Amino acid sequence: MDKLKIGIRTKITFGYIFIIIALILSGLYLNNEIRDLQDERNQIINYDSQILTLSNNIEKYLLEMQAGKRGYIITGDDRYLERYYQASQSWESDYHTLYPLLRHNPQQQEKLSIIKKTIDNWILNSGDPVIEMKRNGDEEALEEHFLRDPGRTDIALMEQQFEEFRILENEAISNKTEELDNRNNTVSALLSVFLIVIALIAITMATAVSSSIINTTRNVTNSIRKIGASEGDYGERIKVTTNDEIKDLVVATNDLLDNMENREWLQTNLASLLTKAQGVSSINKLSELFLSEITKSTGSAYGAFYVAARNTESTEYVKKASFSGSGQEIGRESFKLGEGIIGQAALDGEVFHTTNVPENYRFIQTGLGVTQPKSILIVPVKFENGVIAVIELASLDDFSPLEIELVENIVESLGLTINSILDRMEIVRLLNESRAMTEELQAQSEELQTQSEELQSQSEELQMQTEELTIINEQLEERTKDAEAKSAELEKAKKELEATAEQLLINSNYKSEFLANMSHELRTPLNSILILSEMLSENGSSNLNEEQVEFAKVINSSGQDLLSLINDILDLSKVEAGKLEILFGEVNMNELPHLMEQTFLPIANNKGLEFNIKKSDNVDDLFYTDEKRFNQILKNLLSNAFKFTEQGSVTLDITKLPAQQLTNDMQESSNDWIQVSVIDTGIGIPKEKHQLIFESFQQADGATVRKYGGTGLGLSISKEFSKLLGGWITLESEEGKGSTFTLVLPSLPNGLSEECLQSLNQELTRALHEEIAATQEIDELPAPAEEPVSKDLNDSELNETLEKIPMLEECDIFEGKNILIVDDDNRNIFSLKTILEHNGINVLVAKQGQECLDILQSNKDVDLVLMDIMMPVMDGYEAMTRIRHDLKMTDLPIIAITAKAMKTDREKCIQAGASDYISKPIDLEQLFSVLRVWLVTQGSMS
Amino acid sequence: MPHSEHRIVPNIEHAELEIDILLNAVFRLSGYDFRLYNRSSITRRIYNRMRVSNISTITQLTNLIIHDSSFLEQILNDFSINVTEMFRNPSFFKAFRTDIIPRIKDYPEIRIWHAGCATGEEVFSMAILLEEEGLMDKAVIYATDMNEEVLKKAKNGVFSLHKMQAYTKNYQLAGGKEAFSQYYKTDQQFAYFHNDLLKNIIFAQHNLVTDQSFNEFHVIICRNVLIYFTQALQNQVHQLFYESLTVGGYLGLGDKETLRFIELMPKYIEINSTERIYQKVE
Structure with a gap:
């Protein structure tokens, strides 16, 4: 960061300046170099001309001196001498000028000094001494001198030396010129080099600067692009190594990213929390969830969540959840508004954040020790101008502004969530309550139904009792009211009764006489038949073939059967007429087995049956009863037993009834009772027929008659006899397993008591009445129930009445009901009508739909309609619809009669208004079942 | 105190x-x-x-x-409240016929548990429904109630004649396919349902509060029983039902009952919400 900042402008400017400076420097350098060259050349040129001039001057001055000397010698004129001396002086001066000039060229200096020597030598040898000789006029010397002339060689040497000097000097000059040319070339080359170097540097710098700019820009672009592509992952940062405006841009961008990342963090946390909070239905769960999330997000070590309790007078905040890193339960359970810092925060509705944690503030327990939190954050959760909840967080670090912002942001929407959860909880509570109440209602309604059923049955019972009481009352009332009339009538009735009884007796006598006569009248021809047929069967004259003999035997045995039947009828009629004489007397019980054996052993042997007779020892020898009838009963039972037994045995078992088995009633008539059982292993009698077979002319079923013959009178006669003897007959039997008939009789030395006889007679009389009524169809006879009118009503009568009520009710379902048959088929109508009428139902008939409607309209007493569906013109559906809609008879039961094949039509029937349906062909039992269901008076159904 | x-x-x-x-x-x-x-x-x-x-x-x-x-x-x-009817809430039986029968009709065996069957009216209704869908032979209905007296009544299949008109209407509304009178005979006081219907019904005493699961069922019907229980007991009984249902099995409740507030609801899906028919899915 502390790297020196170099901006892009600086970089570019610096580059340009560098290039300009480089150009200027190289220009200056070259300029200098060129000037030097120029100077040097000028110098060379001047020097060269000076040296040439001076050397020429020296040579000229020497020639002048020679010319002066010669002039003087020839002429002796001093003017020439003067020239000489003048030239001698000039020479000297030029020499001294030239010599230092040649200081850079020692070779030339050498040459020059040699030239000087030559000159000096000339002067010394051929100059001054000659002048002296002339002056001294020594002509000889002069002549000699001239003869030898040493000067000439010196001059020639001097000229030659000068020539060499000049050549050398020219060479030196040309060398120098060449050197200058070289230097000139060098400068040219340098110039090119400078230009190239500067160009290269300029390019390098431009590249460096531009690439530093472009690369950084590209980096930034790439980073931004990457961030863009990462969709919301703002974790990436742009890295930059330069320190320029782009870095500024990067820094600014990174700041923006930081900001966005923080936003994102906030948003993510917020959204995740709110999403999680969405499914939460309990405030405790929400609190826990919220705390665990917020402590995680903010790195808090401790947190507590308080929610304002509803429905309290002073606002109280109750802890709903707490969080502590150590897992222990923390935080106070509740606080009131304004109580403590947290209460104050709730009251103000302001976020409270401090790093100045009070001394006594809760210490945070960790696994290793106990520390005090460094900062506390208390945030009230607002909803509709109120603080709905308060969150307290404590951290071992400082809360960053971002974390605080997160908490604040979350809290903004939390209020609504809490409120809606509280509302939802309230709704759930209410729903639950309403469900409980619905269930409760259902339970109550069922209870009520049970109670009402109980009440119903109670009320029915009461009603029945009331009804009975009413009847009794009515009767009593009637009786009280008609007391006198009754007593008056009583006499009359008595007389009438007597007359009736007499009449009855007469009737009975008539009947008995008739029967007796009939028997007689029948017996007379029968006897002839019996005798004659017997005679025939004996075939005395042997003129009958075997078949004819067999016929005669059949005629005889049929005749015998007929005879015994007639005897039975006679006996029975005697019993019924009370004409049968019963003579009680001693019976020797010891003889009984022998007698029975005598009679039945042959039959047993004949049928291959075992015949056992058992008699217990406790049976007294003497027994008092009517021996004739007693034997007759036993014979009847035994012959029955043999008749219906094909294999096995018939047993006669005679025992005395032990005293403890005797009931009070039995003891009243006698203390000595015997029991005679006839046990067979025959076909047996089905349970439901047990009662029936004791009735006259009855056997178990028709098939029995066909197989075993007989009149079926034997048992009923035996029953009647046993009654006359003061006892009775019972039957135990199971179909296929055999039967046991048991005769129970008392020993009656004095015969039957008066009472017994009376009741017997009464019963007989009643039976007679019924029979007479049935046979002679005389309805006018007083009903037996009305006979004992004079007596007070007693319990037994009341009970009898009670028993009659349900019996009457039982008969009543069909009795007097009106059923309308709607059918177009005469045969159906006929059969249904017959069956229904037979059951006491009044039947109306409609042969088509319209007729049905007419009948129903004019006759409101119809209890039920039997509706055939398939009818011409107006079918059953339409008829039913009309009944329900047009006639508005919604409650009238309608039973539809459908064809079995048309199952789908049943629904149509119900839709058309049928109450129920049955299928053709009609099953009578089903028909009556349905009729009972729909004709029964509706009870207590809701 | x-x-x-x-x-x-x-x-x-x-x-x-x-x-x-x-x-x-x-x-x-x-x-x-x-x-x-x-x-x-x-x-x-x-x-x-x-x-x-x-x-x-x-x-x-x-x-x-x-x-x-x-x-x-x-x-x-x-x-012991034994209010019941044949085809009670006929729409339930109709829904069972249209929504559930097609899903179970191919099972090799169908075990149905009728919990709290009272006097058996609904059991007979279910038997008639299965008979008409041709499923009676491979279905077994376990009809249970805690009250042995009502079970005795249920075994008889004898219902008051007075109620038969209402039952006939219910039967028709429940989508009955035959004549209802095919299934019973009457006398002056009662309707006697045919014994054939009983052939695959097993009546047994079972107390939902104290007894455990005794089989795994494809269908459990328990209607208007849970309304007498507290929420806690309802949860307990639903746990029992859950344990007794095969995965994919169906649970039918009364029209005022719902699985909605029961802890096990997430393990079921609604097949027919108005008729309260649910399917166990996990």
């Missing part, structure tokens, strides 16, 4: 205490536990008994219950 001689305890607390004692007595004496039954219902039944038998306090009734076994029987009878 010896320290509270001077405190006036409201009568309602007395009553609560007395009822607690009565129910404990009943439980100890009979084994029938009504302590978790809906208190208000039990309270009404007790007061009803007191009114009918002319008893002035609950304690007196408790006394009678303890010392007179006929009173124990009487109060047990009072507590």
Whole structure:
């Protein structure tokens, strides 16, 4: 960061300046170099001309001196001498000028000094001494001198030396010129080099600067692009190594990213929390969830969540959840508004954040020790101008502004969530309550139904009792009211009764006489038949073939059967007429087995049956009863037993009834009772027929008659006899397993008591009445129930009445009901009508739909309609619809009669208004079942 | 409470205490536990008994219950509400026919538990429904109730003639396919349902409060029984049902009952919400 900042402008400017400076420097350098060259050349040129001039001057001055000397010698004129001396002086001066000039060229200096020597030598040898000789006029010397002339060689040497000097000097000059040319070339080359170097540097710098700019820009672009592509992952940062405006841009961008990342963090946390909070239905769960999330997000070590309790007078905040890193339960359970810092925060509705944690503030327990939190954050959760909840967080670090912002942001929407959860909880509570109440209602309604059923049955019972009481009352009332009339009538009735009884007796006598006569009248021809047929069967004259003999035997045995039947009828009629004489007397019980054996052993042997007779020892020898009838009963039972037994045995078992088995009633008539059982292993009698077979002319079923013959009178006669003897007959039997008939009789030395006889007679009389009524169809006879009118009503009568009520009710379902048959088929109508009428139902008939409607309209007493569906013109559906809609008879039961094949039509029937349906062909039992269901008076159904 | 001689305890607390004692007595004496039954219902039944038998306090009734076994029987009878009908809420049976039968008709065996069957009207209804759907031969209905007396009645299949018109209407509304009269004969007082219907019904005494699961079922029907239980007991019984249902099995409740507030609800889905038919899914 502390790297020196170099901006892009600086970089570019610096580059340009560098290039300009480089150009200027190289220009200056070259300029200098060129000037030097120029100077040097000028110098060379001047020097060269000076040296040439001076050397020429020296040579000229020497020639002048020679010319002066010669002039003087020839002429002796001093003017020439003067020239000489003048030239001698000039020479000297030029020499001294030239010599230092040649200081850079020692070779030339050498040459020059040699030239000087030559000159000096000339002067010394051929100059001054000659002048002296002339002056001294020594002509000889002069002549000699001239003869030898040493000067000439010196001059020639001097000229030659000068020539060499000049050549050398020219060479030196040309060398120098060449050197200058070289230097000139060098400068040219340098110039090119400078230009190239500067160009290269300029390019390098431009590249460096531009690439530093472009690369950084590209980096930034790439980073931004990457961030863009990462969709919301703002974790990436742009890295930059330069320190320029782009870095500024990067820094600014990174700041923006930081900001966005923080936003994102906030948003993510917020959204995740709110999403999680969405499914939460309990405030405790929400609190826990919220705390665990917020402590995680903010790195808090401790947190507590308080929610304002509803429905309290002073606002109280109750802890709903707490969080502590150590897992222990923390935080106070509740606080009131304004109580403590947290209460104050709730009251103000302001976020409270401090790093100045009070001394006594809760210490945070960790696994290793106990520390005090460094900062506390208390945030009230607002909803509709109120603080709905308060969150307290404590951290071992400082809360960053971002974390605080997160908490604040979350809290903004939390209020609504809490409120809606509280509302939802309230709704759930209410729903639950309403469900409980619905269930409760259902339970109550069922209870009520049970109670009402109980009440119903109670009320029915009461009603029945009331009804009975009413009847009794009515009767009593009637009786009280008609007391006198009754007593008056009583006499009359008595007389009438007597007359009736007499009449009855007469009737009975008539009947008995008739029967007796009939028997007689029948017996007379029968006897002839019996005798004659017997005679025939004996075939005395042997003129009958075997078949004819067999016929005669059949005629005889049929005749015998007929005879015994007639005897039975006679006996029975005697019993019924009370004409049968019963003579009680001693019976020797010891003889009984022998007698029975005598009679039945042959039959047993004949049928291959075992015949056992058992008699217990406790049976007294003497027994008092009517021996004739007693034997007759036993014979009847035994012959029955043999008749219906094909294999096995018939047993006669005679025992005395032990005293403890005797009931009070039995003891009243006698203390000595015997029991005679006839046990067979025959076909047996089905349970439901047990009662029936004791009735006259009855056997178990028709098939029995066909197989075993007989009149079926034997048992009923035996029953009647046993009654006359003061006892009775019972039957135990199971179909296929055999039967046991048991005769129970008392020993009656004095015969039957008066009472017994009376009741017997009464019963007989009643039976007679019924029979007479049935046979002679005389309805006018007083009903037996009305006979004992004079007596007070007693319990037994009341009970009898009670028993009659349900019996009457039982008969009543069909009795007097009106059923309308709607059918177009005469045969159906006929059969249904017959069956229904037979059951006491009044039947109306409609042969088509319209007729049905007419009948129903004019006759409101119809209890039920039997509706055939398939009818011409107006079918059953339409008829039913009309009944329900047009006639508005919604409650009238309608039973539809459908064809079995048309199952789908049943629904149509119900839709058309049928109450129920049955299928053709009609099953009578089903028909009556349905009729009972729909004709029964509706009870207590809701 | 010896320290509270001077405190006036409201009568309602007395009553609560007395009822607690009565129910404990009943439980100890009979084994029938009504302590978790809906208190208000039990309270009404007790007061009803007191009114009918002319008893002035609950304690007196408790006394009678303890010392007179006929009173124990009487109060047990009072507590057991046996309100039922054939095809009760016909729409339930219709829904069962249309929604559930197609899902179970291919099972090799169908075990149905009718919990709290009372006098058996609904069991016979279910038997008729299964018969008409051709499923009677492979279905077994376990019909249970805690009251053996009503079970005896149920086994007879004899119902009052007076109610048959209503039952016929219910049968028709429940989507009955035949003539209802095919299933019974009548005399002057009763309708006798055919014994054929009984062939795959097993009647057994079972107490939902104290007895355990005894088989795994494909269908459990328990209608208008739970309304007499507290929420806690309802949860307990639902746990029993849950344990007794196969995964994918169906639970049918009464029309005023719901699984909605029961802890086990997440393990069921609603098949028919109005008819309260649920399916166990996990």
